[in-house]
Amino acid sequence: MTSVQSPQPRAMTSRDAKTTPIQVGVLGFGGLGQAAAQVLAAKQEMRLVAVADRQGYLMNPAGVSLQDCIQAYRQHGSVGYGEPGGTLSQQSILDLVQAAPEVDGYFLALPNLPNTFMAAIAREVAASGWRGVLVDALKRTSAMAQILALQETLQAASITYLTGCGATPGLLTAAAVIAAQSYAEIHRVAITFGVGIANWEAYRATIREDIAHLPGYDVETARAMSDADVAALLDKTNGLLHLENMEHADDLMLELAGICPRDRVTVGGIVDTRNPKKPLSTNIQVTGRTFEGKMSTHTFTLGDETSMAANVCGPAFGYLKAGIQLYRRGLHGVFTAAEVMPQFVR
Incomplete structure (x- = not known):
């Protein structure tokens, strides 16, 4: 399932995590995406810097405001209307990953409808030239099989992809x-x-x-x-x-x-x-x-007392942190949540 590539930047240490937050993006801003943004708002080791929905994206290297995102989405239907850094786009995910190469990893808080959607997004990101970590919370066996089939494609693109990282699977x-x-x-x-x-x-x-x-x-x-x-x-x-x-x-x-x-x-x-x-x-x-x-x-x-959102988003970011460590050790390709131990995000 894995293959060692040429060495990437050194592995993150606990000291690095304290001084340099992981730059994180959330793709999808429905109920799960909004919950993911709320989870990140309380974290010190990760900083939300990019959000995308169907009609646009919002990016800010200094950090995206949760309230600004929610306000733009509820009032206008897209985070692309948010300021600063909002952009309207009909191919928001592709445009975002190309505009923000500094993002370390993305949580794909996207609906897998149709059943080929998540694999199509993975191929699109792999072809974009962006390198980093992708994490999904896929449910269906047939959908995950499509992600696993992209092993060589994602490996060649220097992407570390962790699949099935929600509550169940996850x-x-x-x-x-x-x-x-x-x-x-x-x-x-x-x-x-x-x-x-x-x-x-x-x-x-x-x-x-x-x-x-x-x-x-x-x-x-x-x-x-x-x-x-x-x-x-x-x-x-x-x-x-x-x-x-x-x-x-x-x-x-x-x-x-x-x-x-x-x-x-x-x-x-x-x-x-x-x-x-x-x-x-x-x-x-x-x-x-x-x-x-x-x-x-x-x-x-x-x-x-733990909600669906807590049991999905918490593990997803724990696996994203683990994925960053794998990526920085030069381990690319597809991993499942049954192969990797998630790391707690402080």
Whole structure:
């Protein structure tokens, strides 16, 4: 999965992190992108310097104001209207990465609709000449397979790409890797999540991606739904989405990591689109046989008070920090969240 290239600048040390914040960009400024910007606002080791949405981008090497971004986006529909550094563009991502070569890494807080979208963005960035770290929070196995197929392309472009770095896949997948160490053989990995949001419109793309997992729906039908269509569906379900046996890339990541065959991994849960309280506790259960021949199950449960945004954005930036370290050691190409330990961002 990795290959050593010619040496890049030396690896970051803790002293470097204190004196020179990592320059970070966020691609996408919907619900997840705005939450990502809020997470960065409290960090010392990372500085948000670039943001892009569909219609424009905003960049400032001294740091982008969260409030300016939100105000421009809500009042005018794009961060491109923000000042200083706002620019309107119909190819905002490409224009931004070319205009800001100093950005160390980007979190792709983008909806993967259609299912080829994230891979297309990765190819576009690779062809732009920009070098650095990209991190995504992809969900679908088929979408991640497309990213993995870009291994040689991203490696040749001197890009370190970390995929599946949200909550699930991501945080819970990494927990499964650690939990698996107690066993000689893994029999089952079961991920069950509960998500509560007060208003689905704050996470429109995420909800559409979830709808695509329902019986009778797929990515294209979910993508084609109008907001009114989504609202009508949620009215029928009392705002709840019950998701079972999802096509989630945890299975591919754990198989690639040698933990277990993908058919032993299941992912499902409940999304409440009308209440911030989780309908159930998010957890992962790893069942296996020890070397003594005993069967047992490890369970890791996330605190109910942690939001979807906290459990996605926190790990994403932890993996971005780890990716910066890999990049500066000359390690380029594609890594999954099951291969790399995230680094805590202070």
